[in-house]
Amino acid sequence: MVKSLLRQKLQDKFSGVSFDVLVPPDDKMGDYSTNIAFVLATRPSHKATEGKEKKGEDPMKVGEELASELSRDKDLAGVFQKVEAVRPGFVNFFLKKEFLQKQLAETYKNIDSVGLSDTGNGKTVIVEYSSPNIAKPMHIGHLRSTIIGDSLANVYEKLGYKVIRWNYIGDWGTQFGKLIAAWKRWGDPEKLKTNPSTTLVELYVMFHQNLKKDPSLEGEGQREFLKLEQGDSQNRELWELFRSQSLEEFRCIYKDLNIGMFQIIKGESDYESKLKPLIVELQQKGIATESEGALVIELENLPVAMLQKSDGATLYMTRDLASLEDRIRSYQADKILYIVANQQTLHFEQLFAVAKKLGLKNAELAHVKFGMVLGEDGKKLATREGKVIPLQDVIDKIVALAGRVVKEKNPELSEKEASEIAKVVGIGALKYNDLKQHPHTDIVFDWKAMLDISGNSGPYLQYAYARLASIIAKAKNRKEGDVSLLTEPEEEKLMKRLLEFSDAVVKCMELNALNSLALYLYELSNEANRFYESIRVLEDENIDRRNARLVLIETAAAILKRGLGILGIETLKRI
Ligand code: ARG
Numbered sequence: 001m002v003k004s005l006l007r008q009k010l011q012d013k014f015s016g017v018s019f020d021v022l023v024p025p026d027d028k029m030g031d032y033s034t035n036i037a038f039v040l041a042t043r044p045s046h047k048a049t050e051g052k053e054k055k056g057e058d059p060m061k062v063g064e065e066l067a068s069e070l071s072r073d074k075d076l077a078g079v080f081q082k083v084e085a086v087r088p089g090f091v092n093f094f095l096k097k098e099f100l101q102k103q104l105a106e107t108y109k110n111i112d113s114v115g116l117s118d119t120g121n122g123k124t125v126i127v128e129y130s131s132p133n134i135a136k137p138m139h140i141g142h143l144r145s146t147i148i149g150d151s152l153a154n155v156y157e158k159l160g161y162k163v164i165r166w167n168y169i170g171d172w173g174t175q176f177g178k179l180i181a182a183w184k185r186w187g188d189p190e191k192l193k194t195n196p197s198t199t200l201v202e203l204y205v206m207f208h209q210n211l212k213k214d215p216s217l218e219g220e221g222q223r224e225f226l227k228l229e230q231g232d233s234q235n236r237e238l239w240e241l242f243r244s245q246s247l248e249e250f251r252c253i254y255k256d257l258n259i260g261m262f263q264i265i266k267g268e269s270d271y272e273s274k275l276k277p278l279i280v281e282l283q284q285k286g287i288a289t290e291s292e293g294a295l296v297i298e299l300e301n302l303p304v305a306m307l308q309k310s311d312g313a314t315l316y317m318t319r320d321l322a323s324l325e326d327r328i329r330s331y332q333a334d335k336i337l338y339i340v341a342n343q344q345t346l347h348f349e350q351l352f353a354v355a356k357k358l359g360l361k362n363a364e365l366a367h368v369k370f371g372m373v374l375g376e377d378g379k380k381l382a383t384r385e386g387k388v389i390p391l392q393d394v395i396d397k398i399v400a401l402a403g404r405v406v407k408e409k410n411p412e413l414s415e416k417e418a419s420e421i422a423k424v425v426g427i428g429a430l431k432y433n434d435l436k437q438h439p440h441t442d443i444v445f446d447w448k449a450m451l452d453i454s455g456n457s458g459p460y461l462q463y464a465y466a467r468l469a470s471i472i473a474k475a476k477n478r479k480e481g482d483v484s485l486l487t488e489p490e491e492e493k494l495m496k497r498l499l500e501f502s503d504a505v506v507k508c509m510e511l512n513a514l515n516s517l518a519l520y521l522y523e524l525s526n527e528a529n530r531f532y533e534s535i536r537v538l539e540d541e542n543i544d545r546r547n548a549r550l551v552l553i554e555t556a557a558a559i560l561k562r563g564l565g566i567l568g569i570e571t572l573k574r575i
Contacts, residue, residue, distance in 0.1 A: 001103075002079060003032060003503040004117070006093065009075065010036055017043065023500065030084075030092030031496060037063035037089040059089025067091050100495040101483040107498060108483075108551050111558045116502050119509065120161030126327050127153040127163060129339040130254075133170030134246035134267075135179055135200040137390040138253055140373045140381055141341050144443075147434045147568065148370060148514065149339035150259040154566045155508045155517075164331060165260060168323065169267030171243055174313065175204065177225025180238050181217060182207040184224075196245035197390070229272070243269075256395050258427060259568060264331075271322035275314045278322050279307060287357050297354050305350040320351050321358075328363050335364045337512060342369045342440070368512045371442035381445055395430070398447065402426030405451050405459070406575065421575055425451070425459050428569040432458030435567050436518040456522055458569055461560070464525035465571045467532055468557035472550065473573065474538055481547030490531045491549070494556060497527045501559050505566065514567060521563045528556050 006021050019036035041059040063085030070076055070083045070091070082094040129149020132138040149165075157163045182203040191199045211217045228235040247265070279295065282288035288295045293310030307318050327333050338348060348367035355365065375381045383389055403422035407413065413421070429450040436456065437443055453459045486495065504520035537553065540546040561571045 001499050001502045002095070003500070004506060005075075005079070006032055006034070009070075009073070010034065014040065024092070027493075029086070029090070030082075031095045032093040034091050034093075035089075037066060037085065037091055040066075041089065060085060060087055063089040063091045095496065097487065097492065098484075100492060100499070101486060103499055104486070104495050104552060104555060105483050107559075108555045111555065112562075116158050116160075116505060118160035119506065120156060120159050122160065122162060123334040124162045124164065124332055125156050125335040125337065126166050126331060126333045127156065127337045127339065128166040128168050129153070130250075130262075131168040131170065131340070132246075132250055134243050135176070135197065135204070136170075136246075137197040137201065137388075137392070138250060139388045139391060140394060143257075143391050143394065143430075144370045144373065144434055144439075145339045145341070146254070146257060146259060147431050148368065148439055149337075150257075151431075151435060151514050151566060151568050152337065152339065152368065152508070152512060153260060154568065155505060155514070158505060158566060159509055161335075164264055164333070165262045166264045166266065166327075167262040169243075169247070169265060169269075171267035172269040172272065172319065173316075174222070174225050176228060176239055176242070177223070178207045178217075178221035179203055179242065180224040180228065180235050181220040183238060192241070192245055196242070196249050200242060200246070243267075253391055253395065256392075256423075256427070257431075257568075258570065266323070266326075268316070268319040268323075271319045271326070274322040274326070275318050278318070278325070279314075282307065282358070285358070287354070297350075297357070299350060299353045299357075302350055302353055303346070305354055317347065317351065317354075320347075321354060324351065324355055324365075325358070325360060328360050333363045335366070337366050337368050339368045339370070342371055345369060366512060368439060370439040374442050374444045376444065376446050378444070394445075395427070398430050398450065399423055399426035401447055401451055402429060402459075405453065409453075409575070421572060424570045424572055425462060425575055428458035428462055428564075430458070431568050432461065432518065435514040436522070438515050439513050459575065461521055461525050461564060462569070462571055462575050464528055465557060465560045465564070466573060466575050468528060468553050468560070469571075469573045471532070471537060472554055472557065475546075475550050478550060479543075479547055481549070481551040482544050483548050483551060485542075485545045485548040486552060488535070490534055491552060494527050494531050494552060497524050498555060498559055501563060504563075508566075517563060517566060521560060521567070524556065524560055524563070528553075528560070531556075 003021050003023070010017075010019065010021070014036065017036065017039050019034055019039050021032055021034045024030060024033045037059045041057040041062045067083045067085040071080075076083070079096060079099050080093050081096040083091065084094075085091050127149055129152075130138075130142055130146040132142045153163050153165050179200060186203060186206055188199070207217060207221070224235060228239055279288065282297070283295070288297050288307055290296075291304070294306060295308040296304045296306050298304055305317055306315055307321075308314055324336070327336055340348065345367065352365050352367075355361070373381045381389060399422055402425040403418060406418050406421045406425060410418070410421075433445070433450045434443055449455055450457055451459055453463055486492070500520060501524075504517045507516040508514050531552075535549065537546060537549045540549070564571055
């Protein structure tokens with residue numbers, strides 16, 4: 001919050017200059033610090049006004065002038081007790097105690113709303129995530145997309161955007177012809193009901209195994225897909241059955257993961273009828289051209305994008321283009337985020353380039369990429385036989401392991417209580433392990449570290465919350481606290497941390513990454529733990545000070561809970 005204020009102030013003063021405002025690692029260097037003097041000192045226009053033939057100014061001198069100007073600034077007078085320049089030219093800002101206390105009191109009063117600005121101003125953002133494929137189990141890549149997307153959608157929502165959570169199901173393509181052909185030969189409706197994705201995957205495998213002996217199957221698959229495309233009622237029904245069974249399975253996973261509801265579940269199949277007109281439009285505008293019977297789009301600095309194969313079949317790209325048009329035109333999106341693995345980078349570069357050619361430029365488009373999930377051995381996470389691990393197995397494993405940790409810590413818990421806590425702790429561990437890192441990087445599944453209650457893990461943060469909650473629960477006869485009594489260094493540090501919450505959330509939006517919020521919450525937990533360990537709040541005989549400290553604790557707990565909520569992580573009163 002103070003960071004945004006400072007940044008705004010400096011931006012208004014020096015428009016067009018790019019600079020940083022940081023929280024320095026050592027608080028002797030102030031609570032905030034900026035490098036703007038270095039940038040200003042080398043700025044050509046700055047030199048020009050001076051009209052001298054020198055290589056730029058001394059940043060220290062520029063910094064000193066700026067510090068003295070800002071010390072006199074009316075807007076900042078209530079916030080900082082001191083603004084000073086230090087060698088070689090940083091400008092450092094020191095917060096006023098009274099400001100910290102005032103902010104704490106305000107945050108405490110409006111605990112659920114304060115701090116987050118209305119940056120979105122009602123603008124619409126579509127966050128597309130999860131997007132699994134039917135007739136296949138959801139895999140670990142979809143897990144990352146689901147966790148990151150759900151949390152980013154929370155960020156935008158909190159910042160005042162109208163958010164549309166969109167699940168773009170992979171539910172169209174020639175493989176469904178193969179599946180229908182296989183079903184007609186070997187399908188078992190009972191098995192499909194109990195275990196849809198495994199049954200469908202088995203059918204798909206069976207199709208390919210039998211193809212070796214019986215090559216006519218290939219044609220059979222093609223014919224079934226053609227029939228499906230032409231609306232044959234039996235095939236349509238089968239496809240709908242596969243789709244609904246798969247969606248049901250996905251729903252169970254979403255429930256286990258405790259993620260927000262999708263407003264739109266629209267898949268590739270929804271765009272079938274839009275493809276022909278789109279292709280005609282692209283041809284008429286001269287954007288698509290023919291090449292060896294196929295239709296392609298030439299792009300600058302990128303490989304050509306294929307729209308239609310020579311046999312007339314459309315592609316993933318064609319459907320994505322139709323869907324993009326729909327997202328902009330029918331949903332008036334100002335911004336569209338695609339939370340999809342790194343591997344599809346080229347696809348999205350092509351998609352966005354074609355969209356530009358088509359004149360779909362009113363919305364800001366972003367591919368929010370993420371890396372792979374690696375096992376403890378540093379290799380791509382897989383079963384012993386090298387197969388993809390179904391997501392449900394991952395969820396079951398982390399919850400079971402969390403169960404062991406919970407029981408070890410609280411042997412007196414009943415089975416039922418322990419298993420409820422284990423679910424929250426396990427899922428929290430899974431999400432935090434993902435979100436604490438920048439999405440572009442590969443993440444490692446080190447099960448033990450993910451659940452390490454004393455490491456940088458989800459359970460550590462949940463535990464910090466539970467400790468704060470337990471103090472509040474034990475505090476009897478509370479009255480309003482006088483926050484001006486909070487003057488100890490531990491108290492100031494914690495108050496300062498609380499101020500940084502909204503900056504951390506805004507940064508998530510700016511970078512489309514959650515790691516700044518995760519790191520913030522980790523540091524807040526550390527600070528809260530230090531406070532908890534060094535100050536015996538409940539035993540304090542000075543009742544007014546005790547009450548003031550309880551205000552601080554309750555506010556810290558609330559911010560921690562809100563922040564974890566944005567990451568999709570639940571909190572408990574005990575773990
Ligand atoms: N269903 C695709 C997959 O599992 C991901 C879809 C990504 N989104 C998109 N608009 N292409 O690989």
